[in-house]
Amino acid sequence: MTTGVRRRMGVEERRQQLIGVALELFARRSPDEVSIDEIAAAAGISRPLVYHYFPGKLSLYEAALKRASEDLASRFAEPHEGPLGARLLRVMRRYFDFVDAHGPGFSALMRGGPAVGSSTTNALVDSVRQAAYEQILSHLEVSEAPARLELVVRSWISLAESTALIWLDGRRIPREELEVKLVRDFAALTAVTAAYDDELRALLRPALGKEPADGPFGDLVTRLIALAS
């Protein structure tokens, strides 16, 4: 029926197009520097038509953030196969791919830009953190985390966020180095807590006992022992 005729986009299709255009612009400049006029121009439609699909910039921003959050959360999914250190390293690579692709938008969101503090924005950021937390527990083969394990995992997630933000601010350290560093940080922070907590040590032994000596966890132990002596 539409052959030879320039097809008009449906409502949902147009909304998805505008979200994609907005995300591309937010990947190059902070969202508070991007106007609805620019988004309209990049999408090839008029400014009033943008408002037909999104009542205001905040609504478009939140829709874009929702898509980006789902994208990021999906990158945490990793098969339950092979050593834990190697699995976490693959997730860190995909995490930095995301951060790299969304630099200014990611910084603005995490450092306090437009719409920060809105309940929708906070809920989306929290949903990504929760997805990361649940993935990590599932790989550690733990269903109910004791308070100290929950603290280690959640505070490491915030360490990963701040590491990514510091990286974006000047990119002075190669991202590949930081991906491995975050895996080692996870091992070190878990070990610090496990060193003083019998329950946690027993809980993590099945998962961590399978780590190879030449993986990122094993190599770290060897080097730390050398450093201490």
Added chain:
Amino acid sequence: MTTGVRRRMGVEERRQQLIGVALELFARRSPDEVSIDEIAAAAGISRPLVYHYFPGKLSLYEAALKRASEDLASRFAEPHEGPLGARLLRVMRRYFDFVDAHGPGFSALMRGGPAVGSSTTNALVDSVRQAAYEQILSHLEVSEAPARLELVVRSWISLAESTALIWLDGRRIPREELEVKLVRDFAALTAVTAAYDDELRALLRPALGKEPADGPFGDLVTRLIALAS
């Protein structure tokens, strides 16, 4: 001259009183749940008089945040004497004293409550982080931090923030335990980077070489070696 007469407060004195009253209320409930009416009532003055000293609630909130920021930053000051681990532990105690005293206000600020994202608020939070960063460098006896040391210190500061926030959410782990944990986390994260970085190892040797075997750093090393074997 004022003997026997109820003295009227000067402008600056009244402003300071209102800031103090606001901080006391924000220590018990999130700032967005505290009204100007309540602040006026607690200060024993009328609502219009509050607006005489502060044009709006945001302005009073920012003034309260400024005082709290200066208070917190002043707690990072620590004499350059004795082992580093013990110094950092004393700072962590004062940090948790602050967090304990300002719970709901601290959570609301760091999680995204009222005025989050305002440039004044962001600048105050950043100024506290910068004060913490500079104090730590001075204790490590480093004047110009290489990129990897800056990353370790700044990302540990964010770890301390998230640890405090998680503690406030239910207080399921004794704060004394978390104060020591954060000292050990600092040692562990620094060691993870130093284990792969000759420059950092050489830079930190003078300061860390003075740590006693029975301090929080030394004890951690002993336990980690036992854990690894």
